[in-house]
Amino acid sequence: MDDAIKTMSFAAFTQNLTPVTSGAQIFSYYRAGLRKDTAAAADRPLIILIHGYPQTHLMWRDFVHLLPTEWDLFIADLPGYGNSIKAVDPASSYPFSKRAMAKDILEAADQVHKASKKVIAYGHDRGARVSYTMALTFPDRVVGTALLDIVPTVWQWHNMNPQTDHKETLIYFHWVYLAAPRPIPETMISHDPRWYFNTLLSGYTKDKPDAAKPSWITDLVEPHCDPERGPARVAAGCEDYRAGATFDIQHDRESGIDPTSPHQKPIFNIPVLVLASAGLRSRHDVDGIWGSLVEKDKFRSYQIDNAGHFFVNEQPEEVARRTQAWLAEFFPETNQSLSHSIEQAEVQL
Template sequence: MSHPELAIIHTDLGPGTRIHSRFRPSTAPNTQLPLLVLLHGYPQNSSMYLDFVSQIPPEWDILIPDLPGYGQSTKPPSPDGSSRAHSKREWAKDIMDVVDAISEPGAASRKIIAYGHDRGGRLAYRMALDFPERVVGLAVLDIVPTSYVWNQMSIVNFNHAETLHSHHWIFLSSPSPLPETLINSNVDFYMRYTISSWLGTAQKNKSLNWVEKSIQPYTEPDGKGAARVTAACEDYRAGATIDLQNDLHDLDPFGHSTPKPFAKIPVLFLLSNSLQTRFDAYEIWESFCSPEKLRTHLIGPGGSASDTVGHFLVNEAPEEVESHTRDWLKEFWGET
């Protein structure tokens, strides 16, 4: 598939921190439309959206950053060992700084739609929570909030079934340099194993270009690949500590979050059959959103269908995800 023209933008945000982004400017400028910000997950990078972008109508400006420390972006760990630099709150500030950097000088603060898969989904909802005056739409792909995942890792929940499924949350958040050392001993194997274990049956054991583009940055020499492994571990360490505490305050799994934090904005929730079977995912997002503005869709066949769609919705079921996304954009932001 041919890709639209994407400008490469580098935004320096401080010592050691540079955000690499791809930007597709609108070919039919509409100043009333927000900026669509596409946020990737682990262990991917902005390349996961290359084909997706070509299916979004041309009047939309689209920003696709590599998350801090991922892909071609750089961000060092917190000097104090707290992992705060890779918390979703700090990442949200970083991405908003990028948005401001690409905006016209003197222009009003740009409104955005935060659209994220996996770790990018966690960043997207944190952006909506911390910048409610600027985030006018939210899309979360195949996640429930961080606090719900940790809460599900319990012997009372199907004998630790979620702990076994999400074992990488514990492994990657382990103290440095344990996971980094083990991963870097055979990084190609680890990344391929991880991606394969999350794929649906329809794409397992196939040679997939998007998989190669996901893995390549981690295998670069001269310490570059190792730095990305460290950044990913710092992301998960933040998820086990700072992000969890922030989510417990804002998205409490014990039913104390009032009023609904996303009630004022349109929310798109796309999920795989795997997430649906492990969590009361619809009910979770319904508890935080207005029913009039929440749109939910199960991607791919459910149940025991032979060609299932796994976790990587954008890459495994592109036509379905693109269609639901276009319909959502059209419904809430006019003709597209």
């Protein structure tokens, strides 16, 4: 692990770099639940936390201490991001499709956890796209998913159109820019990555980044500025978006997500938590889109206020409150220890 990525000094977490069958090496932190004294604990799903663009596992650094302490946690860097390693294939962006990345992460989790366990895929941004794709690709493994500040990939592209005067295209300009033919965006970003990522951030946070940046912004920017590993991380991000413009759209449609259908059928029959910023809700019918895809009794959706797109970092306590309530509702063996977890989190933070 290079010096550009800080170490998470969490008690009881182990650090791992796990080779998987695709050739990638997945960096992760793993923590076994602190209490394993009931039969229910053995059946409790593993929570997999998956970050988005252009972050790393460090986005969860504060949030992770707000989760119930009895849950097993696996916190991964996406393939090619942070300390994970995955080579770019000049012939295809498929290795960075959400199906491929979901497989990489689930394989790594199984090796680190030393068991093929039921999982809850919990993701933000690109990580949320990996999470819902993991649920669709591995329905025998994923028993719940939490999707933070997204609509499905095919829906996002569908809303970039002349009928909306391309307002969505301009707001999400980086989707088009990063998907441009290699090495156009890679070359341009690597010329001054610090400027690029700081500028990108300014459009998606409630309080615009300035000279006194909080640590989570520094954690986001600096890995891309590392002379040795930075260019590979920039390239991985571009491949992620190229896959998003091609394979991920195709895979969404194959799974039954159809923005043009007036009679969308539910395709998720597991508990789905959707958390969205006011900004996303102002541009998309978040509840209508996800609500049509999830069985009604399994769907929960809330708005996170006073924050931008990176609300896990801007409002971690509110995100944790909604998450804890969701876990308690659909995985009720956690009920008895939620109050203890909240008290413990307040002490740690």
